[in-house]
Amino acid sequence: MNNYWSNTIFSLIVLFSFVGCSHAKDKSALKEIKASEIIRTINKGKDVSIVNAIIYDDLDFTSVEDKAVSATNEVTVQIPRQIYFQDCVFMGRVSTYERMTRRKSRFPIYKKVHFGGEVCFYNCDFRKTLNFNEATVDGNLNFTQTQFNDTTTFNHILVNGTQSQFVKINANKEFSFVYSTVRGNLNFMDAQFQDKLSFSGLTAQNLILNNTQIEKSLDLSNMTLLGILQFNYSQCKGEAFLSYSKFFDRVSINETSFESDLSFEASYFYGKVKMNKSSFANKINTQGAIFIEVPEMNEIKRNNEEPILIETRPASTIQIN
Numbered sequence: 001m002n003n004y005w006s007n008t009i010f011s012l013i014v015l016f017s018f019v020g021c022s023h024a025k026d027k028s029a030l031k032e033i034k035a036s037e038i039i040r041t042i043n044k045g046k047d048v049s050i051v052n053a054i055i056y057d058d059l060d061f062t063s064v065e066d067k068a069v070s071a072t073n074e075v076t077v078q079i080p081r082q083i084y085f086q087d088c089v090f091m092g093r094v095s096t097y098e099r100m101t102r103r104k105s106r107f108p109i110y111k112k113v114h115f116g117g118e119v120c121f122y123n124c125d126f127r128k129t130l131n132f133n134e135a136t137v138d139g140n141l142n143f144t145q146t147q148f149n150d151t152t153t154f155n156h157i158l159v160n161g162t163q164s165q166f167v168k169i170n171a172n173k174e175f176s177f178v179y180s181t182v183r184g185n186l187n188f189m190d191a192q193f194q195d196k197l198s199f200s201g202l203t204a205q206n207l208i209l210n211n212t213q214i215e216k217s218l219d220l221s222n223m224t225l226l227g228i229l230q231f232n233y234s235q236c237k238g239e240a241f242l243s244y245s246k247f248f249d250r251v252s253i254n255e256t257s258f259e260s261d262l263s264f265e266a267s268y269f270y271g272k273v274k275m276n277k278s279s280f281a282n283k284i285n286t287q288g289a290i291f292i293e294v295p296e297m298n299e300i301k302r303n304n305e306e307p308i309l310i311e312t313r314p315a316s317t318i319q320i321n
Contacts, residue, residue: 035059035092047082047117058092062111073107080116082139088124095131115139118161121146132157140184143169154180166191177202178219185227188212196238199223209234217260221245228271231256243267243285253278264289275300 033050035057041048043065066078096113118139125147133155140161148171155178162184170192177186179201187208198219199207206227217238220229223245234256243265250271256278266288273295281303 030054030087030089032056039063042079042081045081047084049082049084050088051086052088053085054089054091056091059090059094060098061094061096061113062098064113073109075109075111077111077113078116079113082117083115083119084122085120085124086122088121090124090126090130091128093128093131094126095129096135097131097133110134112136118142126150126152129153137161140164145169148172148175152176156180159183163187171195171197174198176200200241206230214238217241223247225249228252235259239263243289247271247273250274258282261285269293269295272296280304 029052031053033053033055035055038048038050038055038059039061042061061079062075062077064077064079098111100109100111112134114136116138119137120140120142122142123145124143127149129150130148130152133153134157135154136158138160141159141164144165145168146166148169151173152171152175155176157177157180159180159182164182164184164186166186166188168190169188172194174196175193176196176198178198180203182202182204184204185206185208186202186204189208189210190212191209192213194215196216196219197214198217200219201222202220203224204226207225207229209229209231210233212231212234214234214236215238218236218240221241221243225245225247226249228249229247229251232252232254236257237259239260240258240262243263245267247267248270251269251273253273253275254277256275258279259281261282261284262280263285265285267290269289269291272293273291276296276298277300278297279301283304283306284302
């Protein structure tokens with residue numbers, strides 16, 4: 001074997017070895033930490049910065065001691081410091097919200113969390129449910145390359161940071177980000193969803209869903225998107241709902257495959273809409289939808305022959321066959 005092929009094979013072996021090591025979490029190489037130790041660190045007023053660890057037991061951020069009663073039946077837990085996890089495995093549930101019943105009272109207490117800094121779970125692995133509901137995050141939110149193995153909810157949250165990153169995540173169960181407000185950009189590029197995905201009721205600046213794979217339904221209904229929506233080079237195998245929403249800037253849905261029904265019902269599109277080279281297996285519902293400009297739909301593929309009716313402002317109706 002000559003030197004060229006020897007060097008080539010050696011390089012490939014090194015490359016694949018590196019790739020394998022970078023994605024697999026070797027438990028024997030991870031330190032073990034109890035969730036209670038993390039809560040004690042927060043209670044001491046310190047930043048949380050943990051790399052290469054297995055976290056045992058449930059991590060309940062509402063159990064932090066610094067609490068402020070903001071209403072008769074509502075308690076807000078204050079966590080002013082940075083929260084940073086990288087290459088960690090969470091064996092128990094992780095939560096930022098709790099509903100507690102009280103003796104001799106028919107009114108429950110709601111406990112939620114206010115993070116005063118950055119919150120990062122980079123390349124982590126959640127084995128059980130992640131309940132990030134009702135949280136407020138003053139910094140950026142980062143879950144890049146994280147694995148979600150159970151139901152995951154980011155419902156009714158407020159993020160004040162400019163960049164929220166969920167790039168290359170993989171969610172095995174239902175994933176929801178509903179009725180939440182993100183002051184900046186929300187990026188789910190290269191994400192994979194094995195179950196239902198919902199952003200219903202979301203208010204955000206820009207939403208990036210390029211190169212995503214969605215095995216079941218996608219819900220983008222009742223949204224208010226102040227900036228752009230990018231949903232290019234993606235695949236949605238279930239029903240897709242972009243209905244009853246307001247899109248104030250460009251919408252790009254190019255080279256995306258829809259394998260079930262797609263609905264734009266009663267949505268308003270104030271910017272340019274492009275759906276070039278996309279494929280649509282079933283019906284496209286545009287009933288009550290308003291487009292400021294006629295959408296670009298060049299070289300699309302359709303299995304359903306029903307015409308698409310596009311209503312624009314100033315009032316006119318265009319039929320696309």
